[in-house]
Amino acid sequence: MRSFDHVLNLWDDRKEASYNENQIDLFLYRSNLLGADLRITNFGGGNTSCKTIESDPLSGELKEVMWIKGSGGDIGTLTRKGIAGLFTDRLHSLKKIYKGLPFEDEIVPLLQHCLYDLNSAAPSIDTPLHGLLPFPHIDHLHPDALIAIAAAKDGEAIMKQIWGDSIAWIPWQRPGFDLGLQLEKCYKDNPNIKGIILGSHGLFTWGNTSKECYFNSLTVIEEASIFLEKAQEKKGSIFGGLKIESPTxxxxxxxxxxxxxxxxxxxxxxxxxxxxxxxxxxxxxxxxxxxxxxxxxxxxxxxxxxxxxxxxxxxxxxxxxxxxxxxxxxxxxxxxxxxxxxxxxxxxxxxxxxxxxxxxxxxxxxxxxxxxxxxxxxxxxxxxxxxxxxxxxxxxxxxxxxxxxxxxxxxxxxxxxxxxxxxxxxxxLQRMPAEKPLSRRIALITGGGGGIGGAIAKKLAAEGAHIVITDLSEDRLKEGIQSYNKDVARYFSGDITQEKDLLKLIDFTCLQFGGVDIIVHSAGLAISKSLTDTLESDWDILQNVLVKAQFQLFKLGVNIMKKQQFDGNLVTIASKNGLVSGPNNVAYGTAKAAQQHMTRLLAAELAKENIRVNTVNPDGVIVGSKIWEGEWAEGRAKAYGISVSDLPAHYAKRNLLNQIILPEDIANGVFAILAVLNKSTGLTINVDGGIPEAFVR
Incomplete structure (x- = not known):
């Protein structure tokens, strides 16, 4: 098997054998390999097909069926659901009713009448280009090296210089039935060619097997790449040379x-x-x-x-x-x-x-x-x-x-x-699914490695937002990020009590997604001690994590929102303890009260900027919450004279609805503020099952 220097040869004979000559599976395998190399084709670009013999479900007659990537698909991630299956004889029969180039678009709905597989994806506009060529396996690709030749002023002459008469040329023509007819005629006129270049467009290659087709495609791209490489070496400077030098x-x-x-x-x-x-x-x-x-x-x-x-x-x-x-x-x-x-x-x-x-x-x-x-x-x-x-x-x-x-x-x-x-x-474009409530939004969530922060991140992402989660624990972040698509979520590990880390966090968010629209301050810790036992260090860390970090992060975030000049949202995850007095809680309760009043102050100040500032108050979120791992749980259990294991039942019994409050409930509260209550600012939403002492109105 030959080696390639300019494209990736990913073919695995053992993998090929595992498909037991199932031509559709081999076609999908080939497609995914081609789509894995961006030098061959980019996301959504190009098309691939294969032809098989199938039984007509009505007549029982054996007929040729073409399988091709559906409209809007990507060959790199193509699956059985993303392809269309069409009778090739029916595709050919469209010649009888084709009225010419001005009526090109009239053919497209007729492709539905050619379907063999009624569960097909919508047939691609490239369908006639593949269907009117006789080969069992066809690749239509957009490799940079071939498009460079196709887009060159004298591309056809250069093509002949490289391949002689083994590859043919068709000048630019918009994809459609007419181009399919041109491809058919081109091959009939040149039966010995191994491929066709479409001017300003791309490459067609083929083979009798999926493997042969794959290597024919790679070979032509490799040959073009070698020719270009030699030409660039001979020319020397690229793009006329450097006019300016980049900084570090x-x-x-x-x-x-x-x-x-x-x-x-x-x-x-x-x-x-x-x-x-x-x-x-x-x-x-x-x-x-x-x-x-x-x-x-x-x-x-x-x-x-x-x-x-x-x-x-x-x-x-x-x-x-x-x-x-x-x-x-x-x-x-x-x-x-x-x-x-x-x-x-x-x-x-x-x-x-x-x-x-x-x-x-x-x-x-x-x-x-x-x-x-x-x-x-x-x-x-x-x-x-x-x-x-x-x-x-x-x-x-x-x-x-x-x-x-x-x-x-x-x-x-x-x-x-x-x-x-x-x-x-x-x-x-019209077939695209409707956008979600938080589509086009960028959300930054502190404490994103925790139970509540993690649930908020998942909810906002599920509703369309792009998210950046931050936490002190990189291990938690790495674990949490695994459940997201790579283009939806990013993580940043840092200490939000350090201004330098917050500055890096904001820059990171802007670089990854372009700015920020939503900041949810969910990072937290809890210390349950009496006044006598509370140390100055306890007070300081609670103030730094809950209050100072919120102040600094909101200040930096608002600066970005003002740069963007459209609306924004700041959300504080506070606590019932900021409203209700309780024993052994002086440092934590004071910090939570400060968080809540800060949101009210900022709501009054930032409304003119169309930036809304609101609070969600949880209570008793034990299941899945990192805060309840360790001393805080022990302290609260001691304060109420119960065991740690009895805490979930205790908190459920003390609210009016007798409900256990989960991290997902807090996430729903945040979502309601962001997407439903869009005319509310300075609001406090209690997600606590109903604690009368915490009623704010």
Whole structure:
């Protein structure tokens, strides 16, 4: 088996054998391997298929069925649920009713009439491209190396230089039935080819088995990569050479953390966005180059690229050494660039729209370039923002390769518009599930490794929020983070009583997601002692963790919220003990009372900023609570003259509802404040089963 230097060969013969020649399983295996290497194709990009012989459920006749990735799927994570199964003879029969390119979209609903598997995913627009070619296994991929050739000014001539007549060329054509017919004709006219390059688009390869198809794809990509590598070595400088030098990585990250909330606010004119930052070496080589000014306005070439990155990026004119501490001044400096970008986008829309075009979408940039520092991407969620960044890095690779062998050419604006505002793309957007109540929100939860903090984090994430959990115990955080998707949650281990750790926490949150909208101060500890036994150190640590940390964290968080210039929420997890007097509780109860009054004071102060400040008061949360592990439980049991094991029943009996209060109940209280009671501030919600002494009204 040959080795590859520019792509990953992940094929495992033992794994292949385990599928017992099940062609659908092998097709899915191949797809996942191809999607695992971002040099081959990026998230959601490309398509794969296989053909099998199946029995027609009505006639019993054996017929050929094509299995293909469904619309909107990702080959790297493709499963049986994500594919469509269609009769290939019915696909061919569509030729009889196809009326030509102007009526392209009329074919799409007819694909439903070609289905063999009625549980199929929605058939992809690439379905005719695969179905009209005769091969049992087909890959359609978007590798950077091939798109660099496909997007080069004289790409077809370069293709012949590399492969001679073994690969054919089809000029740019929007995917659809017409392109499928062109692929069919191309192969009939050139029966000895091993692949087809689509201008400004991607690559088609095939094979008689899934393994053969896989290695044919890898081989063509490897050959293209070697050619580009040699051309780049011969040319020497990349993108015309470096115009500026980047500062150190810590400085870049510091600048990015300060700027991201401002950018997020400007990008969120229509809808709140989530951010991503990248300063990879390949990114810096492009954004620091002489050719940035020439190439960036051209935009991307491959449809997958600009569908996720918009037609072009916004390039900031900020100096590397710009003092970003005055956010209002920086906002005024860069605001005109955003206004110009929106105006340019509106002009692009007006110039290219058709009578049936969907309404203009958000005109704000997705990709923002800060020369010397990195690229920022903003989208509806972290995954989409991260993928947009990856796709723009793919575009950078394409531009680098195309410039090494020729000159880079972008799609004409009208062709780009026809893809971006394609009615089928609009239909795909309309099929997206409804957003959750806390979608597009960023929540920071202290004490996230504990029972209550962990439950709050899970609830907010389940309702759509992106979360950062922090705690003193990194082990707890590592354990807790395992249950989240990588694009939903991050953890930060630190001591919230130390200002330096809080500053790092805020910067970390901004770098990971772009800012912060919600801060829940759930970190806590409890000490139950009489006045005589309470030490000054007991008093100090309770004040530092519960009160001082809340003050400092809220102060830092509000600064970020003001940079973003949209609403925010501060939530304190206090206690019934802040309202009700009890024995052996002077230090803890005083700190909890201070927390609650701080929220009332801040609610009065921050309402004009549209920042709401509220309190949730738990009581007797024993099950799953870290506070009840050790001396606090023993102290409370002693105060009530009972054993530790009797505490849950004791606390349940003393509330009006006779209910045991769980961490999840506190989380529901926080969610109610954030998503349901959105006109309330200065509020205290008691989640305690009903303690009359704690009634606040």
């Amino acid at each position: 990585a810590p400085y870049r990250l510091s600048q990015a953390a300060q700027l991201m909330p401002i950018l997020r606010g400007l990008c969120s004119e229509k809808n709140q966005m989530i951010g991503h930052f990248s300063d990879e070496p390949a990114v810096l080589a492009f954004i620091n180059s002489y050719d940035l000014e020439r190439l960036a306005p051209l935009g991307t070439s491959c449809p997958d690229h600009f569908l996720r990155t918009k037609i072009k990026p916004l390039v900031l004119s900020l100096a590397i050494t710009e003092d970003l501490s005055d956010s209002a001044a920086i906002r005024e400096i860069i605001k005109p660039a955003f206004e110009q970008y929106r105006a340019d986008y509106a002009e692009y829309y007006e110039a290219c729209k058709r009578a049936d075009s969907p309404a203009m979408r958000d005109a704000n940039p997705v990709v923002i370039i800060y020369p010397g520092i990195g690229i920022f991407t903003f989208a509806k969620d972290k995954q989409t923002a991260r993928v947009a960044s990856e796709f723009y890095q793919n575009a950078i690779n394409v531009m680098r390769g195309a410039e090494a062998i020729s000159s880079y050419t972008a799609l004409p604006r009208q062709e780009a518009f026809n893809i971006e505002y394609w009615l089928l793309e609009e239909a795909k």
